[in-house]
Amino acid sequence: MKFGILVNEGPYQHQASDSAYLFAKACLAKGHEIFRVFFYHDGVNNASRLTVPPADDRHIVNRWSALAQEHNLDLVVCIAAAQRRGMMDDNEAKRQGKDASNIAPAFRISGLGQLVEAGIQCDRLVTFGD
Amino acid sequence: MLHIVNKSPSERNSVDTCLGHAKDGSAVLLIEDAVYAATAGNMSEAKVKAAMPNVKVYALGPDLAARGMSARVLDGVNVVDYGGFVDLVAEHSNCQSWL
Numbered sequence: 001m002k003f004g005i006l007v008n009e010g011p012y013q014h015q016a017s018d019s020a021y022l023f024a025k026a027c028l029a030k031g032h033e034i035f036r037v038f039f040y041h042d043g044v045n046n047a048s049r050l051t052v053p054p055a056d057d058r059h060i061v062n063r064w065s066a067l068a069q070e071h072n073l074d075l076v077v078c079i080a081a082a083q084r085r086g087m088m089d090d091n092e093a094k095r096q097g098k099d100a101s102n103i104a105p106a107f108r109i110s111g112l113g114q115l116v117e118a119g120i121q122c123d124r125l126v127t128f129g130d
Numbered sequence: 131m132l133h134i135v136n137k138s139p140s141e142r143n144s145v146d147t148c149l150g151h152a153k154d155g156s157a158v159l160l161i162e163d164a165v166y167a168a169t170a171g172n173m174s175e176a177k178v179k180a181a182m183p184n185v186k187v188y189a190l191g192p193d194l195a196a197r198g199m200s201a202r203v204l205d206g207v208n209v210v211d212y213g214g215f216v217d218l219v220a221e222h223s224n225c226q227s228w229l
Contacts, residue, residue: 027216126134127227
């Protein structure tokens, strides 16, 4: 079955990022396909390459990147939500005249249309948030 | 329909609201802080028990364990792991997260 996952909450806030990650892993373990993980609202902070949690804590951002690289997942960050929160890739940084980008590997920035497409293409779309 | 709730009944009224809207034959999965609604002595216990003949109630085992609540689960609540969570989403034709 084709799954879509929507993450609306930032990492280390409550539990949505963890629940979404563990749900994604369980989907893959069951042989399902994950069409896309879409990060919206504060969920875009799951994609910050500059995240540095304490050494004995889980690294939510790196964990997403690793899972995506292992299973070739499409991790999409909402561009409008990202810009409001200072999250950008190299192209956006250049376009906005910023001196740095901060998006983590395996994430890409795109529009809400990607969420709509996931809703259309997936058999199930599961929302995690605050 | 699978309803997914993630807030404690003492924080928000989403468990009560969800149970009030869930149609007979649907399922409610309690995750994160909502697992408290599946435990003995919680403030929504009566409502959860009243709903159980018509609505299947599930609770996420790892979230119960993380809160030390595994031994206080109400009779009739089905405890599932993340694999069971995935199965519930797959088995029901649609799901709604009560955020």
